[in-house]
Amino acid sequence: MGHLPRAAFKNPVFLGNASPAVDSDCFHCGLPLADKHVYPVKFRLAEKPTCCLGCQAAASAIISAGLGAYYEQRTALPPAPNTLSEQPLTQLAMFDLPEVQSSFVQPLGENEREATLIIEGITCPACVWLIERQLGKLPGIVAAEINYASQRAHLRWDERRSHLSDILRAVASIGYNAHPYSADKQASVRHAQRKALLWQLFVAGFAMMQVMMYALPVYLAGEGEMAPDILQLMRWASLVLTTPVVFYAAAPFFRGAWRDLRLRRLGMDVPVALAIAVAYGASCWATLSSQGDVYFDSVSMFVFLLLGGRYLEHIARAKAAESAERLVKARPAVARLMGSYPSGNNEKMVAASTLRSGDIVRVLPGDTVPADGMVVEGVSSVDEAMLTGESRPVDKLKGDTLTGGTINQISPMIMRVTQTGSASRLAAIERLLDRALAQRPAIAIEAERVAGWFVGLVLLTAVIAAAVWMAIDAQRALWVAVSVLAVTCPCALSLATPVALTVATGRLAKTGMLAIRGNAIETLARVSHVVFDKTGTLTQGLLSLEKTVSLSILPPSRCLNIACALEQASEHPIAQVFLAAGEQVGEKVFPVADGLVNFPGGGVEGLICGKRYRLGSLQHVAQLCQRPVPPQLSDLMQDGDASVVVLGDEQGFLAAFLLNDKLRPDARIAVSRLRHMGKQVWLLSGDSPGPVAKIARQAAVDHYLAEQTPAQKLAVVKRLQQAGAVVAMVGDGVNDAPVLGQAQVSIAMGGASDLAQSAADMVLLSSKLMGVPDAVLLAQKTLLIIKQNLWWAMAYNLVALPLAVAGYVTPWMAGLGMSLSSLIVVWNALRLGRVARADLIQIHQPAPTALAQGME
Amino acid sequence: MEILYLLIPISVMLVFLIGVLFWWSLQSGQFDDMEGPAHRILQDDDKPPR
Numbered sequence: 001m002g003h004l005p006r007a008a009f010k011n012p013v014f015l016g017n018a019s020p021a022v023d024s025d026c027f028h029c030g031l032p033l034a035d036k037h038v039y040p041v042k043f044r045l046a047e048k049p050t051c052c053l054g055c056q057a058a059a060s061a062i063i064s065a066g067l068g069a070y071y072e073q074r075t076a077l078p079p080a081p082n083t084l085s086e087q088p089l090t091q092l093a094m095f096d097l098p099e100v101q102s103s104f105v106q107p108l109g110e111n112e113r114e115a116t117l118i119i120e121g122i123t124c125p126a127c128v129w130l131i132e133r134q135l136g137k138l139p140g141i142v143a144a145e146i147n148y149a150s151q152r153a154h155l156r157w158d159e160r161r162s163h164l165s166d167i168l169r170a171v172a173s174i175g176y177n178a179h180p181y182s183a184d185k186q187a188s189v190r191h192a193q194r195k196a197l198l199w200q201l202f203v204a205g206f207a208m209m210q211v212m213m214y215a216l217p218v219y220l221a222g223e224g225e226m227a228p229d230i231l232q233l234m235r236w237a238s239l240v241l242t243t244p245v246v247f248y249a250a251a252p253f254f255r256g257a258w259r260d261l262r263l264r265r266l267g268m269d270v271p272v273a274l275a276i277a278v279a280y281g282a283s284c285w286a287t288l289s290s291q292g293d294v295y296f297d298s299v300s301m302f303v304f305l306l307l308g309g310r311y312l313e314h315i316a317r318a319k320a321a322e323s324a325e326r327l328v329k330a331r332p333a334v335a336r337l338m339g340s341y342p343s344g345n346n347e348k349m350v351a352a353s354t355l356r357s358g359d360i361v362r363v364l365p366g367d368t369v370p371a372d373g374m375v376v377e378g379v380s381s382v383d384e385a386m387l388t389g390e391s392r393p394v395d396k397l398k399g400d401t402l403t404g405g406t407i408n409q410i411s412p413m414i415m416r417v418t419q420t421g422s423a424s425r426l427a428a429i430e431r432l433l434d435r436a437l438a439q440r441p442a443i444a445i446e447a448e449r450v451a452g453w454f455v456g457l458v459l460l461t462a463v464i465a466a467a468v469w470m471a472i473d474a475q476r477a478l479w480v481a482v483s484v485l486a487v488t489c490p491c492a493l494s495l496a497t498p499v500a501l502t503v504a505t506g507r508l509a510k511t512g513m514l515a516i517r518g519n520a521i522e523t524l525a526r527v528s529h530v531v532f533d534k535t536g537t538l539t540q541g542l543l544s545l546e547k548t549v550s551l552s553i554l555p556p557s558r559c560l561n562i563a564c565a566l567e568q569a570s571e572h573p574i575a576q577v578f579l580a581a582g583e584q585v586g587e588k589v590f591p592v593a594d595g596l597v598n599f600p601g602g603g604v605e606g607l608i609c610g611k612r613y614r615l616g617s618l619q620h621v622a623q624l625c626q627r628p629v630p631p632q633l634s635d636l637m638q639d640g641d642a643s644v645v646v647l648g649d650e651q652g653f654l655a656a657f658l659l660n661d662k663l664r665p666d667a668r669i670a671v672s673r674l675r676h677m678g679k680q681v682w683l684l685s686g687d688s689p690g691p692v693a694k695i696a697r698q699a700a701v702d703h704y705l706a707e708q709t710p711a712q713k714l715a716v717v718k719r720l721q722q723a724g725a726v727v728a729m730v731g732d733g734v735n736d737a738p739v740l741g742q743a744q745v746s747i748a749m750g751g752a753s754d755l756a757q758s759a760a761d762m763v764l765l766s767s768k769l770m771g772v773p774d775a776v777l778l779a780q781k782t783l784l785i786i787k788q789n790l791w792w793a794m795a796y797n798l799v800a801l802p803l804a805v806a807g808y809v810t811p812w813m814a815g816l817g818m819s820l821s822s823l824i825v826v827w828n829a830l831r832l833g834r835v836a837r838a839d840l841i842q843i844h845q846p847a848p849t850a851l852a853q854g855m856e
Numbered sequence: 857m858e859i860l861y862l863l864i865p866i867s868v869m870l871v872f873l874i875g876v877l878f879w880w881s882l883q884s885g886q887f888d889d890m891e892g893p894a895h896r897i898l899q900d901d902d903k904p905p906r
Contacts, residue, residue, distance in 0.1 A: 073898075124895075125891075125892060125895030125896065126895075128892055128895075128896070129896070146892070147888055147889040147892065148889055148891050148892030148895070150888075150889070195882055195883075195887075198882060198887055199878075199879065199882055202875070202878050202882075203875065206871060206874065206875065206878075207871070210867065210868075210871050213867070214864075227857065230857065230860055230861075233860070233861065233864050234864060237864050237865070237867070237868050240868055241868060241871060
């Protein structure tokens, strides 16, 4: 490509290259810039702007390593490095400890090591290229291979020349995160399953093609045109090739049928298995006895089509499971055990899995809490977002409980471990989830029941027809029975639903909605109630400064300036909110604050131009100024509408900052569309009534309930269901996981905790709420197509069955009719893939008046 | 048409041979990543820097 004119590379369409469209976007991650001159990088002799330190560091690391071609080759923008999960570089050294490595590193020979890493942040194939080259530059790397589909890196390296921490650091330096990954049993089972399915698919497909080669001359040749011994030879060849298809590739259907029969029910697998067995058996008999017709081609085609559907379903499910697997990484790998506490303070690194109840552990800021426990020393704030989805850090004092997997934010703490492993809260929530999943109402049972009746009917008809023909013409009896089974072979019936669902799943995936469980679409179409969670679902899940209320003569902008100066050095998430707000109003240079002191759980204090200021909670500021709380401030506090951060000096209160979580931009329109489609929209939140009411008003939902614990949410959904509602739940936190499991159909946001995602039937990857009404509409269309398909299959069977019973249908006609009827079903389903987004929107344009009505 | 007596058994054997080849490629991991390699071939290491 080197000889192409330079202009060709600049054209983004030509290479499909995803570079920021304008120079006002970050060169590395493409986010809009607040200021283009703060973090420049040099690329190809030109200065390019980046948005933050993280992007600047990553971009300069990439460029200085001579890998700048990445920026020309990428087809998607990477996430900004600071949005990836926190993993302080200082912690990486722990991964070099042998006891920590033992769970995921395999030694090969004396010095060579092998490990698999999960790479976070891969968005396009150029990322794979970039990381592989970056790793290749390290000394002692024997092999580095990244699987783009599963986002796993497979590594072999020489322990003497590079350590694992060097490798992790190299990946982190260019803006990705690498986590050690130990394949659990489930993952290896899934991998083996995929291989087996692919092999079965190949066996069926390849045999099908070859058997059709043998079948075609027979169909085309006229009576007596082919020598009988050639004909017999081709039959034997077909028999040889179809045998592995039936006994190996079709094994899942036979196993399914056997399981159904043992449970005394007639599922879809029963007629499938029966059709395969009878058609194959009869064809074998025809081959051996040299009389009658053979249908080996129909058998192998049937198996191939069904396996194709199964393979696609497996891929979708494996993807979902892999995203759930990332939960493993939320668990901390190491802990700082303090063996001699309280007499001594020396600590020892141990693998977190070896912790016992009663152990004393030190948790530094940025560390992940290694197990459930209780604070025995220290005060800090803990980010519990992975557990609750709530973005505000929770203050922890001595005696408070800590949950494993949450992240310590501010200062060191010493904790006593109370529960580990399967006894921990995280594991308990997982168990609750398992139970909810096991109890979920299975819509598939209904479909199977109907199919069961149909199968029973067909079997009965075949037996009766055979019995009647025994009396009329005993020689034709078997072939009439085979014709009956073949012509009514429930191919169209059993394809009607899965094909439509598969096409709809693909169509949904294109718009950023991943359907994980097979019956999600079917249920979604019949939904009557849509229940939303608040934080992170209807809202963005990030705090931002909503309003600054001045309580003194100082203008609000000056107050914000002071607040930014105080927070400049702080790592607390609230500080980031202030700095972001300051940047937004164009403040870059803040006054210098001296003597900054952090009061964990309270706020900060500092000197600006000799004046002492405090920023934080009301109590924290009141301690400094010793003045009565102004009525305006106490009103604000009582509103409970937003979190209030107070600024004050020794003379009195200066300002109150209202921090709030913003509604997603498309929340209102998505809710109004749902309501226009006749769905009831509910909001269930664990938050206090003030903010919930406000969000409910803004999004115009029908009903809302505040201060709901997960158990209460579960009860509300159960009550709705008892009243006959079909509930769709949209949520994001781990605390939503049980409710997600209880609702007939559940949708997790793309940014949701992994546990919530793994509990959900669907994942809204795009995090655009409009995806919900779109998906409901597409689901309704899918159900319509399924119904059409079922009606067609029924009608076809009603016509074909009497003809077959009467003996007018020879087996080859039956086979052709069956194939044609299934083709029509597939074609009808494929129409779903062509539903344009514009069509979806046109159908449900909201009536403006609908917005104002129905508030509680 | 006598050649068919030879060709048909040969075609059956070929099917099994190709089956074995596919089995080998599946086991050696060639189908583990169905997306990456398609892009990999387009990525040059030796693009001249400017």
